Amino acid sequence: MKQHIKVGMLGIGNIGRGTYTALEMNHQQILETTGLDIEIVKILNRHPDKDRGIDLPKEKYTTDINDILDDPEIDIVVELMGGIEPATAYMASALEKGKSVVTANKAAIAANGKRLVELAQENHVLLRFEAAVAGGIPILTSLTTALLSNEFSEVHGILNGTTNYILSQMTEYGKDYAEMLRTAQEKGFAESDPTADVEGHDSANKLSILMSIIFGTEIPPEMIPTRGITTIAREDIDYGFESGYRIKLLASAKKSKKGIYTNVEPVLIPASHPLASVYNEFNAVFVKGNAVDSLMFYGRGAGSLPTGSAVLGDVIGIARKLAKGAAYDVVPQIRYDSGLRFIGEGISKYYVRMTVTDKPGVLGRITTTFGQFGVSVEAVKQNAPYESDGERIASLFFRIFEVERPLLYYVLNKLHKENIILSVDNIMRIED
């Protein structure tokens, strides 16, 4: 029985520090509850002289990846560098050398998860990546253990803390998008280049991983229709709030007999829905299983210690198996073989904001054109008109009953081409 488990860690940034600190803080407790003495023995580090803000013996540092990959004493490699390469190559090499791998790297798992899972299987070792989806929330472990008795029909996640923080502040305090993005960067939630967050790509990476776990599908992030929060204006937030909705960047997937409907986009959800009360940098994942019914997981989706907690949870899980003699999955934890394919975005209710010239008959022509194509209007509201270049201009806000998105886009485009409306300013799904 192996009780002393040695770990090699790649990277000592935000999450590396959180993982190291969480282990230091709780080493004794882990030892008492599991009987395992887990030790981070080597740390790959590009800049050994950089001050990391933690007390860490410098002799643990190495700048040579082979010091970790070729060390027979190291059983588990924890990858916390980020980026697709060289992270994927290092993980693949560790698996080939018979070491189990833990990572928080959603970009690498979304891009190369299938190959890495196969390598783990071939080499009879484990690959775990709880921290890659929703940081500290133990969603993947729950889905692959306690919830295994379910078939899931849908998943919706608020999977990005930066965008949820910005939207929450715009809704609750009337703050402005650009100001809140700056504050999120100052508080350390948002990257200095926030494109992956605000354009929804970070959420798409996590949704792609969630769909593999829940539906056994291989739907890469590039295939998921993805829209970010950059087009959301104060008028949209105010309309949603007054009509009993909250706007959230939702990563959603639903299963049907034909395949998977999925997308990442800002969505109006009723204020009474559990996801509507997820504020600021917090994340949540909502799933529907055929036995457990609706279930929501809530917590910190990022941050040094919360994410470090998820990384360590995976390390302890593997270490427990190693202590019994072997650590591998008979059937891989993540599957890509259900054959379910991406089939589109499905039918939904929609919110549409448009600008029109404020003159008699315009609203009638819009609703008549909608009617000609079977697009039904649930509600319409007009804001007080204002003068622009000598014309009276108004914003119209529509709630549209269930419709295929391409049909709605076609009709809106026709209204614009025929000069019935001046512009379509925003379109968002309404998730009732």
Ligand SMILES: NC(=O)c1ccc[n+]([C@@H]2O[C@H](COP(=O)([O-])OP(=O)(O)OC[C@H]3O[C@@H](n4cnc5c(N)ncnc54)[C@H](OP(=O)(O)O)[C@@H]3O)[C@@H](O)[C@H]2O)c1
């Ligand atoms: N930040 C979060 O809240 C969060 C949450 C969930 C998951 N994650 C994931 O966790 C991973 C790490 O994120 P982070 O925020 O900790 O990143 P980070 O602060 O930028 O840290 C990255 C670390 O990796 C090192 N590194 C990068 N490329 C390297 C290379 N080629 N060779 C050797 N070392 C290299 C860096 O070294 P230097 O410092 O010397 O440059 C740094 O120590 C990412 O995959 C991220 O997506 C992060």
